[in-house]
Amino acid sequence: MPSLAEIANDYASMLAAGDTLAAAQKYWAADIMCFEPDQSQSDEPRLVIGKSAALARLKRWLENNAMSDILVDGPFITGDQFALFIDMEITRRATGIRELFSEIATYTVRDSQIVEERFFYG
Amino acid sequence: MPSLAEIANDYASMLAAGDTLAAAQKYWAADIMCFEPDQSQSDEPRLVIGKSAALARLKRWLENNAMSDILVDGPFITGDQFALFIDMEITRRATGIRELFSEIATYTVRDSQIVEERFFYG
Numbered sequence: 001m002p003s004l005a006e007i008a009n010d011y012a013s014m015l016a017a018g019d020t021l022a023a024a025q026k027y028w029a030a031d032i033m034c035f036e037p038d039q040s041q042s043d044e045p046r047l048v049i050g051k052s053a054a055l056a057r058l059k060r061w062l063e064n065n066a067m068s069d070i071l072v073d074g075p076f077i078t079g080d081q082f083a084l085f086i087d088m089e090i091t092r093r094a095t096g097i098r099e100l101f102s103e104i105a106t107y108t109v110r111d112s113q114i115v116e117e118r119f120f121y122g
Numbered sequence: 123m124p125s126l127a128e129i130a131n132d133y134a135s136m137l138a139a140g141d142t143l144a145a146a147q148k149y150w151a152a153d154i155m156c157f158e159p160d161q162s163q164s165d166e167p168r169l170v171i172g173k174s175a176a177l178a179r180l181k182r183w184l185e186n187n188a189m190s191d192i193l194v195d196g197p198f199i200t201g202d203q204f205a206l207f208i209d210m211e212i213t214r215r216a217t218g219i220r221e222l223f224s225e226i227a228t229y230t231v232r233d234s235q236i237v238e239e240r241f242f243y244g
Binding site: 036037078104 | 200228244
């Protein structure tokens with residue numbers, strides 16, 4: 001079983017390479033809980049439970065948005081969690097509008113799988 | 123009972139003002155769990171459980187270190203947690219050595235008290 005540090009480093013590398021969906025498919029637990037900020041302007045729910053629902057939400061997001069210039073700071077490991085600080089440019093595919101975006105992401109790992117993903121931004 | 127947003131804003135303001143100990147005394151739950159990174163170079167334990175033990179550790183840290191130029195970005199609220207991004211200059215009182223320090227801090231709130239504090243840096 002890979003260590004928390006190995007998972008954190010691999011996950012961070014995959015996100016930095018833009019392989020967000022592959023990272024999710026590889027590491028998300030079947031019962032993952034994905035939290036978005038309460039004040040998120042997305043129409044999606046603030047909490048999605050379960051890998052299939054969470055992957056479906058991620059796929060919808062990736063269909064509507066393109067990421068570029070992804071910079072990942074971390075992983076920073078504390079207890080059973082790791083955190084990333086992510087900077088990127090997001091292009092809304094429908095409008096072509098680009099914006100800079102920064103977020104803190106925390107991941108809780110159990111049995112070598114990510115059981116909770118939580119994004120912080122505002 | 124104050125809302126999560128009210129607690130998060132007050133806590134962030136108190137930290138930014140350097141009132142770290144007062145913030146802890148005001149908001150930490152009796153059974154708080156405080157997590158430091160595994161690779162922390164401190165001699166203190168990576169996990170301290172309970173308000174009195176956690177306050178004692180904080181007081182020891184404040185006796186040995188002075189904080190200045192504290193910049194707090196946040197709070198960013200997601201579910202039952204808020205996150206802060208903290209930049210500061212730390213002066214080691216014994217040596218006078220100053221260093222810039224950045225960390226992500228996450229706080230879990232239950233019944234208007236902070237039940238978990240977790241620092242991420244590396």
